[in-house]
Amino acid sequence: SAVISQKPSRDICQRGTSLTIQCQVDSQVTMMFWYRQQPGQSLTLIATANQGSEATYESGFVIDKFPISRPNLTFSTLTVSNMSPEDSSIYLCSGYVQSEKLFFGSGTQLSVL
Amino acid sequence: KQEVTQIPAALSVPEGENLVLNCSFTDSAIYNLQWFRQDPGKGLTSLLLIQSSQREQTSGRLNASLDKSSGRSTLYIAASQPGDSATYLCAVMSSGSARQLTFGSGTQLTVLP
Numbered sequence: 001s002a003v004i005s006q007k008p009s010r011d012i013c014q015r016g017t018s019l020t021i022q023c024q025v026d027s028q029v030t031m032m033f034w035y036r037q038q039p040g041q042s043l044t045l046i047a048t049a050n051q052g053s054e055a056t057y058e059s060g061f062v063i064d065k066f067p068i069s070r071p072n073l074t075f076s077t078l079t080v081s082n083m084s085p086e087d088s089s090i091y092l093c094s095g096y097v098q099s100e101k102l103f104f105g106s107g108t109q110l111s112v113l
Numbered sequence: 114k115q116e117v118t119q120i121p122a123a124l125s126v127p128e129g130e131n132l133v134l135n136c137s138f139t140d141s142a143i144y145n146l147q148w149f150r151q152d153p154g155k156g157l158t159s160l161l162l163i164q165s166s167q168r169e170q171t172s173g174r175l176n177a178s179l180d181k182s183s184g185r186s187t188l189y190i191a192a193s194q195p196g197d198s199a200t201y202l203c204a205v206m207s208s209g210s211a212r213q214l215t216f217g218s219g220t221q222l223t224v225l226p
Contacts, residue, residue: 006156010154033213041218042219043157043202045213090154100145101162102159102204104157107155
């Protein structure tokens with residue numbers, strides 16, 4: 001199994017500001033994924049982050065709005081830029097660790113006023 | 114494009130009852146299927162992973178089955194307890210190298226004491 005530590009666990013932010021979410025894994029992970037879960041909805045994949053290359057974004061998500069860093073195999077960050085109330089969601093990082101089970105961080109509950 | 118549906122969206126049962134949660138998917142070319150549990154405002158915990166070549170997996174009071182040809186999976190919970198109250202999501206990994214999951218919208222389970 002693996003432990004993915006995600007922080008912050010929650011934040012309340014003002015419109016127009018940016019928030020960076022961090023995920024630290026206790027094992028090396030080749031591929032990490034960032035998901036968004038809007039209230040009452042299921043998970044939507046934002047992007048796939050590979051170490052040493054640019055993240056691959058899903059349709060509807062762009063790098064300027066959700067820049068991702070992946071400096072090594074155990075760490076990644078997602079920034080939500082120029083936030084608006086529509087960005088209020090739970091953001092989740094995840095990754096595979098030597099298996100095909102997907103492990104998740106505990107999530108970041110973001111509220112934008 | 115893979116679509117995953119979970120029925121019912123919500124379920125309330127008395128403690129001790131056995132119950133079945135359903136998951137259906139449109140494209141039978143899957144690599145595996147995974148069931149997750151999500152507590153309110155939290156990340157996801159992997160419960161069971163079924164490979165496409167398998168028919169079922171068991172862990173404690175949980176049993177998950179897979180019928181790939183009909184595009185269906187069920188999660189059976191025996192002798193339910195109030196601590197089982199959570200949202201249960203199934204996710205399908207389609208065949209291919211992307212290793213991305215398509216999530217269902219979840220079943221919100223409440224077990225009444």
